[in-house]
Amino acid sequence: MKSNILAWLEEGNITVPSLLFSEYRKLNLNETELVLLLNILTFLERGNYFPTPEELSARMTISTADCHEMLRRLMQRGFLEIIEQYSNEGIRFEKYSIKPLWERLVEQFLVNHQSGLQEATRKTEEM
Amino acid sequence: MKSNILAWLEEGNITVPSLLFSEYRKLNLNETELVLLLNILTFLERGNYFPTPEELSARMTISTADCHEMLRRLMQRGFLEIIEQYSNEGIRFEKYSIKPLWERLVEQFLVNHQSGLQEATRKTEEM
Amino acid sequence: MKSNILAWLEEGNITVPSLLFSEYRKLNLNETELVLLLNILTFLERGNYFPTPEELSARMTISTADCHEMLRRLMQRGFLEIIEQYSNEGIRFEKYSIKPLWERLVEQFLVNHQSGLQEATRKTEEM
């Protein structure tokens, strides 16, 4: 019993801003693209920095070819990028980064937040 | 500046087991169904216990009618349920629960884990 | 086996900014005060909005009297407040809020971040 719960625990959790779920549509992402990005995030958190289209599509309902194309388009549209890093031993490796997704989400948040503030101000002025 | 970060903080995070992303396909869920369930979870965590198909589809790429049908099918297939609760003042209200999803995920985890243990045993015996 | 993992899952997680652990000392909090605030947060997330000093001290290494005094001081020093809310049925209730803690943490973050930016600028100018 104990070993099962420990094994469950070791699988870990993934934590993302709730805003991602309320705003992805406004960012012109569909559900499959969103889940692909979240899958990349789970791989990154497990230390697999460059999951292949095979690894990603194996857990999704899309083919490897579609996954490959979707990755290409997500990079082109500015949601995903490949960055270079160096290990402690000085060896270069490639790594996906979803920082562009967070940037887009923050921009969208600021647009919402700003228009919310303006509306609040307008309502106050109208009174 | 401070108010923006605080507003961001107040939107909150959502934390789910990483296994959900590696196993949803084996549970016969597609990406749209997965995101619908995660959207219900974000509503639940914000204290909106019974989001309507309108509220859910407004942030998704599906129509209200499709959302309604998808909710019905997710309940029928055992991923989602409606439970009754009573407020502190004794007033009855309905609430979505995604406990059935977690049950299915734990079952799938135990199947994986068990077959992993058996494989490890077989390998040991073969040596 | 399954029921144990489900019961574990139902206990839930608590997610806090990593910065809280690197900065609490700079905010003049000690470890006992930090854990008291985190315990209040876990009660809030479980829907217990106004845990008593008895409930809080029962899981800590401090006496109920010390807990009472610590709560009083945390409010006085601006880390904790009691707010009023109304239930859906219009009944007023009191609730702890740790929003003041997050405000202090964001202020500290901005101080660090700003001085980091200034240092980066100075270094660039010195070159």
Add this chain to the structure above:
Amino acid sequence: MKSNILAWLEEGNITVPSLLFSEYRKLNLNETELVLLLNILTFLERGNYFPTPEELSARMTISTADCHEMLRRLMQRGFLEIIEQYSNEGIRFEKYSIKPLWERLVEQFLVNHQSGLQEATRKTEEM
């Protein structure tokens, strides 16, 4: 504004089972020991696998010497261990692991859960 929120986001979150806060006292940990273990976890998640007593005590209210002694005692009492790992390039390094803490927490959870089940059974039989 955007850069501040992004910088905040990059600091990341830490997610732990809520049970840790309700049970640490039963595990004979005090608040300072709990926060020391959580600080080690935040370092691990940032990729610093072997934080020094200097790094740890710098953010806590204890001296480096006390921190050193507390680390030694936590290992002796079975809450913390040092494990060996190999980097992708085959270089050996040491790493703290708080897996022993999770094992203790799961044991405590099973004790609670089991006695809860027994009590429920007894109550049923008494009826």
